[in-house]
Amino acid sequence: MPSSETSAKSGLEPKLLTVPGPILLLGAPGVGKGTQAKELVKLWGIPQVSTGDLLRGNVAKGTELGKVAKEIMGRGELVPDSLVNEMVAVRLTEPDTASGYILDGFPRTLPQAKWLDGRLAAQPGTLPLVAVSIQVEYNQLLCRITGRRNCPVCQTIYNVCFKPPQRDGFCDIEGAALVQRADDTEKVFEERMRAYEAMTAPVLEHYRSLGRFAEVDGDRPINDIAAGIVAAVEQLRK
Numbered sequence: 001m002p003s004s005e006t007s008a009k010s011g012l013e014p015k016l017l018t019v020p021g022p023i024l025l026l027g028a029p030g031v032g033k034g035t036q037a038k039e040l041v042k043l044w045g046i047p048q049v050s051t052g053d054l055l056r057g058n059v060a061k062g063t064e065l066g067k068v069a070k071e072i073m074g075r076g077e078l079v080p081d082s083l084v085n086e087m088v089a090v091r092l093t094e095p096d097t098a099s100g101y102i103l104d105g106f107p108r109t110l111p112q113a114k115w116l117d118g119r120l121a122a123q124p125g126t127l128p129l130v131a132v133s134i135q136v137e138y139n140q141l142l143c144r145i146t147g148r149r150n151c152p153v154c155q156t157i158y159n160v161c162f163k164p165p166q167r168d169g170f171c172d173i174e175g176a177a178l179v180q181r182a183d184d185t186e187k188v189f190e191e192r193m194r195a196y197e198a199m200t201a202p203v204l205e206h207y208r209s210l211g212r213f214a215e216v217d218g219d220r221p222i223n224d225i226a227a228g229i230v231a232a233v234e235q236l237r238k
């Protein structure tokens, strides 16, 4: 278990940090950032800001950004910093982000991190960003990613290795044919891992060097991981 993690109990007690402030969830593709962000949203009542979701929304709507991002995302590469920063800037002006937000998948490069740090520093009274990285071993991630399927109707997520539907290929709730994200193939996974090691690992080191970084073990039940993140954030906010 990573050393910086405090003893997390299973099951979550609502913990009231009055102002959680900006929180960054980091980790390789498939570690469960999105799942954990949703747990923390329930707990703290602050929004999840997922750049992957925002970009997929743009692709679905066919915006100019979506047209550019579609090809890049399909190859597992990173969308240019300037485009992603601009998209995040717009999202962070929305009033629901006033007491904090959970960043999921952003910043993913050092220039994005420095852009965000600069933006927060220019807003007096804003708490500094704290970063928590979720750690999961490579082969486990490969299974999680390439086995992932979701229902296009109710968005329930299955996994053919760990959580298969009762009827192969179909949603238990809606009966709809399950779909696989275009970037969840093994080839694209490897490219996303390469991008992560090359571009995002320096972001972890950046926040570590600022003393605003913790790691939690992501190979555990969802509630235990969430409790670990809460404990880590409370420690970093002291």
Ligand code: AMP
Pocket (backbone or CB within 6 Å): 029, 051, 052, 053, 055, 072, 073, 074, 076, 077, 078, 079, 080, 081, 084, 104, 105, 106, 107, 108, 109, 112, 183, 192
């Ligand atoms: P995710 O859902 O977070 O795994 O993101 C899916 C894809 O969206 C990534 O593989 C990238 O192509 C793109 N993406 C998401 N967030 C960023 C970001 N912060 N910077 C650049 N590209 C991103």
